[in-house]
Amino acid sequence: MSIPVRMVERLSGYRRHLRRWLAEGRDRIYSHQLGSLVGATPAQVRRDLMTIGFTGSPARGYDVGGLVGKIGTLLDAPERNSMVLVGLGYLGRALLKYLTGTHPELPIVAAFDIAPQKIGRIIDGCRCYASSEIQSVVRQEPVLIGIIAVPAEAAQEVADLLVRAGVRGLLNFSPTRLQVPPGVHVEDVDISISLEKVAFFARSKNRRLETQA
């Protein structure tokens, strides 16, 4: 079964909120409740759960634990996967701290930078190597994903190194369209675009409200 992109996003969102729901001690949820948690319509939620083959009961809703598990079988790797991070500027360090705290199942096993004062040190629990060592370090264990948190000028070069080292996915924080061979997935997190989006919609909503008045 093939899952559309937007649905992967929603499933990921569902799971995060379901875990909180569980943590609050509630083990059942209705589609409209889950919908309002993540900002989706009840119909959308039901459709998604139907698509992944998870069924609930009209009387009691969906079993939260079971659903978290089901989403896990779809989104998580059967085997343990790991990541490497390239670029230990402020962004890189923010990612390192955030991801080691919240995503233990996708550990960052090595970091890379070009600044001599960082190389060889252990930063936030993660060993930092020279970027030139990407090949040799990554090949020692199966690394699924490379995170690119370097300036735009260096991004393509880093991507090439990572791909050559065998990485299968790139999470790219630089504002560059990376050139990669088929079989490697690139996910862009483009802050400039997000920024221009908020600015645009903040203003246009504004205008709409004013003209209503």
Place this chain on the structure above:
Amino acid sequence: MSIPVRMVERLSGYRRHLRRWLAEGRDRIYSHQLGSLVGATPAQVRRDLMTIGFTGSPARGYDVGGLVGKIGTLLDAPERNSMVLVGLGYLGRALLKYLTGTHPELPIVAAFDIAPQKIGRIIDGCRCYASSEIQSVVRQEPVLIGIIAVPAEAAQEVADLLVRAGVRGLLNFSPTRLQVPPGVHVEDVDISISLEKVAFFARSKNRRLETQA
């Protein structure tokens, strides 16, 4: 005219690449060239340009300078707008450095944090205030956007403060669905979801290639 969300993203992307194109001294571009720069089909590009009412010539393509200008009239504010940033951890400081360098037309005019050792200092050229001062500082000038780079637990509270202070858009880096009144636009940058997306598609592409072989 109402512009769909995805198209705002593309327009933003077009403009970035067009500026580089200009910087390389080229002042004309064909739809297939622009398309390959941003990862869109020529038909998509032509459709977008048609939608915004920009026309080219079959012989010479589109005028790059004029197109950059046209996109600007759609995306940019007629008046100068500004932003504030809440949270000066690693992420906040990464944003501060990146955005002051690349987005001079949307300056960050103030930063906020709760750490006493940061309050009152000037960090990366930006004055840092106590979060409790959001109201008073933001009301001094028209601030369009608030950037939320605080831990999840604090995000809603910060959002409330920003909204009460009159901000019209929020760029939210915390993994929380913010509750805001209508008229305020929220743009989420959800790193966890991006991460699960790469992981998922990196693996499934992998599998597809293997089964092809």
Place this chain on the structure above:
DNA sequence: TCATGTGAACCGGTTCACAGCC
């Protein structure tokens, strides 16, 4: 010949609406 401009067809995701069931 090659690129633009565009009506029309297409497509896939979303929403509707209702039958079935607790």
Place this chain on the structure above:
DNA sequence: GGCTGTGAACCGGTTCACATGA
């Protein structure tokens, strides 16, 4: 009554395909 499961209608964005023009 209220919720789930789901076929069918809907909708809006994307792509096609071709007329037009340099």
